[in-house]
Amino acid sequence: MKKRVVITGLGIVAPNGVGLETFTNAIKNGVSGIKFDAELERLKFSCQISGTPKISEELKREYFTELELRNFNSTGILYGVIAGIDAWKDAGLTIENNENPDWESGTIFGTGTSGIEKFRESIYKIDDFQTRRLGSTAVAQTMNSGISAYLGGKLGLGNQVTTNSSACTTGTESILLGFERIQQGKAKRMLVGSTSDSGPYIWGGFDAIKVCTFKHNEKPEKGSRPMSATASGFVPGSGAGALVIEDLETALARGARIYAEILGGNINSGGQRGEGTMTAPNSIAVQKCITDALKDANVNPNEIDAINGHLTATSKDSLEIQNWSQALGRKGTDFPFINSLKSMVGHCLSGAGSVESVATVLQIYKSFIFPNINCEDLNDEIKTLISEDKIPKQLLHKELNIVAKASFGFGDVNGCVIFKKYKD
Amino acid sequence: MNKQEIIERLKPIVKPFVKDEEAFNGINEKTHFITDLNINSANLVDIVLDVEEAFDIEIDNESMEKMLDLENTIAIIQTKLAEK
Numbered sequence: 001m002k003k004r005v006v007i008t009g010l011g012i013v014a015p016n017g018v019g020l021e022t023f024t025n026a027i028k029n030g031v032s033g034i035k036f037d038a039e040l041e042r043l044k045f046s047c048q049i050s051g052t053p054k055i056s057e058e059l060k061r062e063y064f065t066e067l068e069l070r071n072f073n074s075t076g077i078l079y080g081v082i083a084g085i086d087a088w089k090d091a092g093l094t095i096e097n098n099e100n101p102d103w104e105s106g107t108i109f110g111t112g113t114s115g116i117e118k119f120r121e122s123i124y125k126i127d128d129f130q131t132r133r134l135g136s137t138a139v140a141q142t143m144n145s146g147i148s149a150y151l152g153g154k155l156g157l158g159n160q161v162t163t164n165s166s167a168c169t170t171g172t173e174s175i176l177l178g179f180e181r182i183q184q185g186k187a188k189r190m191l192v193g194s195t196s197d198s199g200p201y202i203w204g205g206f207d208a209i210k211v212c213t214f215k216h217n218e219k220p221e222k223g224s225r226p227m228s229a230t231a232s233g234f235v236p237g238s239g240a241g242a243l244v245i246e247d248l249e250t251a252l253a254r255g256a257r258i259y260a261e262i263l264g265g266n267i268n269s270g271g272q273r274g275e276g277t278m279t280a281p282n283s284i285a286v287q288k289c290i291t292d293a294l295k296d297a298n299v300n301p302n303e304i305d306a307i308n309g310h311l312t313a314t315s316k317d318s319l320e321i322q323n324w325s326q327a328l329g330r331k332g333t334d335f336p337f338i339n340s341l342k343s344m345v346g347h348c349l350s351g352a353g354s355v356e357s358v359a360t361v362l363q364i365y366k367s368f369i370f371p372n373i374n375c376e377d378l379n380d381e382i383k384t385l386i387s388e389d390k391i392p393k394q395l396l397h398k399e400l401n402i403v404a405k406a407s408f409g410f411g412d413v414n415g416c417v418i419f420k421k422y423k424d
Numbered sequence: 425m426n427k428q429e430i431i432e433r434l435k436p437i438v439k440p441f442v443k444d445e446e447a448f449n450g451i452n453e454k455t456h457f458i459t460d461l462n463i464n465s466a467n468l469v470d471i472v473l474d475v476e477e478a479f480d481i482e483i484d485n486e487s488m489e490k491m492l493d494l495e496n497t498i499a500i501i502q503t504k505l506a507e508k
Contacts (some may be wrong), residue, residue: 067440070470133473136466 002183006422008256009091009244011083011193012358015051015237015345018059018082020090020362026344027359027370028395032221033345034235040207043200047212049220051237051346052198053079063154071135074115079240079351080147080195081154084109087242088155088191092256096156104250106159106187108177109148109242110170110194112350114163115141116201147195159187167409168310169267170194171241171353175417176265178245188250191242196351198238209279211314212236224347225374226311226340227321227382227391234312237346241354243361258422259365263402264297265417266290276412281316283323286414290327290406293416299402301328304336306369308360308405311340312347318381320408325385335386336404337396343373353407353415360405364421369396425505427453430498437474441467456493468492481505 010020015033017023026033037050055078060069063081072078084107088095096102113119118141122134140146145163152161160181166173171194178190196202206212213233216223224235251258268289270282294301307324311317324338325331341356342348348355363369371394378388399421406416435451442448443462447455457463457471472488475481475497481504483491490496 067467070440132469135473136464136470 003185004248005179005182005245005262006248006251007243007259007262007361008246008251009087009093010259010358010361011086011090011242012355013053013055013079013083014239014348014355015053018053018055019086024362024366027341027362028368030371030373030395031344032224032373034220034223036217036220039200040203045200045204045207046210046214047207047233047236048217049223049235050198050203051235051239051348053239055082071137072141073118073121074141074146074197075117075199075238076111076114076195076197077141077147077150079238080109080111080193080242081150083193083195083240083242084151084191085154087193087244091244092254093244095154098156101156101158103158104188105155105157105190106181107148107151107157107161107191108164108174109151109191110164110166110174110350111144111147111196112165112167112170113197113202114144114146116197117199118142120201151191155191157191159190165350166413167411168347168349168352169407169409169413169415170350171355171357172405172407172415172417173267174354175243175245175262175357176267176415179262179265182245182247189244189246191244193240193242193354194351195240196238196349202238202349203236206236213313222374224313224343226313226343227317227372227379228313228375229377229379231313231315231317231379233314234342235346237348239345239348239351239355241351241356241358243354243357260361261420261422263299263418263420264293265415266293266296267415268292269414270412272412278412279410281319281408281414282412283319285412286323286408287327289414289416290324290404293404293418297418299418301330303402304328304404305400306337306339306363306403308356308403309338309340310406310408312342318379318385321382321385331385333387333390335390337369337390337392338386339370339372339392341370343375356407357405357417360403361419364400364403364419367397367399369398369400371395425502427498430501431494433478434475434494434497437471437478441471451494453495453498454493458492475501479505481508
């Protein structure tokens with residue numbers, strides 16, 4: 001018998017809000033976290049706007065010791081630790097300093113790169129024959145599993161402590177990997193989520209292949225335009241989302257507040273076959289991922305109340321809608337509500353799946369659908385597929401029972417998770 | 425530079441890495457970085473780098489291996505200063 005898995009804690013570090021309360025208010029009110037980025041301008045990027053979370057020095061010191069902050073230069077670890085610790089505390093869990101670790105709790109916390117700024121700093125030193133001056137934390141900050149290692153140590157986790165990496169699917173994948181581990185009874189509790197570094201060294205490659213918009217440098221908050229006729233590429237973003245997920249029995253036994261249940265999901269790849277490539281999705285695989293997720297969750301396509309899409313604001317948005325429509329066998333007015341958090345935060349890359357999942361779970365728990373901003377001029381192809389009122393541009397207060405969240409990433413990888421409102 | 429002067433200059437360098445405040449207050453020539461001050465061994469390289477900077481000396485790998493207590497550290501600093 002598979003264990004049921006529920007979400008009991010959330011943590012968020014997003015460009016439009018750090019902390020659950022600020023973030024909830026921001027997404028309900030359609031607040032954009034996209035700002036002009038002077039560093040990208042200085043470095044002559046085509047896209048000079050970004051979504052970068054704001055973290056004050058005071059806030060940093062609530063999560064890191066002075067010693068840890070010595071020579072610390074990893075935004076991804078910074079965001080991930082804040083989101084992860086917040087989720088842990090939000091779940092009503094305490095940080096114990098016992099002799100033994102907590103064998104029943106682990107973390108799968110994903111990222112695309114770790115400490116890319118620290119890496120840059122180290123490379124300059126090495127090339128300057130100063131390897132011996134790298135300091136004691138160059139490895140911990142730049143190893144990909146740095147984020148799970150920092151979290152594991154701070155929380156004393158004794159179950160699996162690892163980092164997954166699958167481009168923009170990373171965050172959604174981490175949730176499903178932790179879900180499966182609990183479902184199989186290998187852990188009672190997992191801290192799942194993902195993070196992404198911010199700054200030019202993580203975003204440069206995307207700017208080079210012209211997938212980021214360069215048309216909105218003067219109007220940053222209008223720049224991220226998923227599903228819009230004037231979408232012209234994504235806005236680079238960063239941040240971290242974290243979820244504490246638990247075996248239902250364990251959560252009930254300790255009287256935990258339950259945000260939602262994870263019914264199931266699917267992770268697959270298009271294998272870069274058919275229309276799939278390193279950078280383009282294989283639609284057959286995308287649709288199969290969605291239908292297999294529904295099967296895994298034992299949910300009928302008609303039961304889906306809302307979708308939180310990947311929807312990055314590139315020319316592929318209409319293809320994604322078409323894939324959802326075909327996979328669910330629903331179109332026009334019969335299509336579920338759909339929204340994209342990227343309109344407010346940009347594309348948080350490896351952080352995207354978890355940041356967006358936190359938003360999705362908040363919608364279920366607090367019964368609302370956050371508005372899509374910047375799509376007042378809806379893409380024509382999308383209009384032919386689904387009814388315009390399924391893409392809310394204003395906040396909707398609505399009870400949601402089942403919501404699907406998907407992420408798609410470079411390497412032709414897909415992830416889809418099915419969340420459900422928890423009822424006793 | 426005499427031993428006491430060196431100890432005084434080492435104190436602010438070592439302080440950020442010390443987990444045991446009480447042991448730090450009793451710091452003396454015989455103090456061991458790891459067993460007495462409970463400093464994480466990985467941080468010893470940070471201390472060496474800070475010592476190099478503070479005294480404007482360069483500490484070779486062999487000397488570095490011996491810098492586990494105040495006594496040896498002081499001796500190494502004095503030797504390196506004398507070589508300058």
